[in-house]
Amino acid sequence: MSLIEDLNWRHAVKAYDSTKKVSEEDLNKILEAARLAPTSSGLQPFRLIVVENQELKEKMMSGAFNPEVMRDSSHVLVFAAWDSYSNEKIDKVYNHHTDVRNLPRGRFSSYTDMIKDLYNAQTPEQHFAHTARQTYIALGLAMAQAAELKVDSTPAEGFNNEVVDEILGLKELGLKSVTLLYLGYRDSENDYLDHMKKVRIPMEEFIIRK
Numbered sequence: 254m255s256l257i258e259d260l261n262w263r264h265a266v267k268a269y270d271s272t273k274k275v276s277e278e279d280l281n282k283i284l285e286a287a288r289l290a291p292t293s294s295g296l297q298p299f300r301l302i303v304v305e306n307q308e309l310k311e312k313m314m315s316g317a318f319n320p321e322v323m324r325d326s327s328h329v330l331v332f333a334a335w336d337s338y339s340n341e342k343i344d345k346v347y348n349h350h351t352d353v354r355n356l357p358r359g360r361f362s363s364y365t366d367m368i369k370d371l372y373n374a375q376t377p378e379q380h381f382a383h384t385a386r387q388t389y390i391a392l393g394l395a396m397a398q399a400a401e402l403k404v405d406s407t408p409a410e411g412f413n414n415e416v417v418d419e420i421l422g423l424k425e426l427g428l429k430s431v432t433l434l435y436l437g438y439r440d441s442e443n444d445y446l447d448h449m450k451k452v453r454i455p456m457e458e459f460i461i462r463k
């Protein structure tokens with residue numbers, strides 16, 4: 254199938270079959286799609302937490318607006334962004350870049366000095382607003398890869414970030430949760446959207462050409 258066909262197939266599943274689990278092979282492909290997502294300055298300022306432990310999912314349900322979906326999904330992916338930028342974080346990323354490319358460390362110092370000055374002039378709140386936006390690119394690619402594999406997914410902003418962050422110990426990692434992605438296989442009998450036509454704004458209204 255083409256990507257367009259895959260995207261027409263998928264929808265935000267409202268009920269999962271708790272007896273069906275996503276294979277490790279398919280899960281790793283979805284995670285790799287997220288890892289390969291482009292990010293501003295190549296900093297990858299977020300991490301992806303994979304929750305498959307049922308007891309942990311049930312603890313997290315107290316912070317979910319759709320707790321049954323969280324409970325019955327195969328995996329919960331938590332996209333968690335850096336709470337702030339720092340010179341040390343930027344240097345660590347770019348040292349990795351130069352090491353992988355067999356270049357001398359500091360090869361990109363003129364660029365990294367520029368972005369350090371930029372972020373040092375901003376507040377931690379501005380930092381997080383920027384790092385959080387980066388996660389949505391990875392979220393989209395993860396959903397597209399899942400659709401290609403015929404793995405169902407549900408993106409979710411509807412959850413209590415503080416509850417999820419506390420349960421997963423994200424503050425100690427310098428991270429804050431941004432979005433969740435539930436993965437699994439739809440329970441067609443109880444997923445009301447499975448029997449409905451996909452609806453989007455018509456192309457002629459959606460696209461504005463200049």
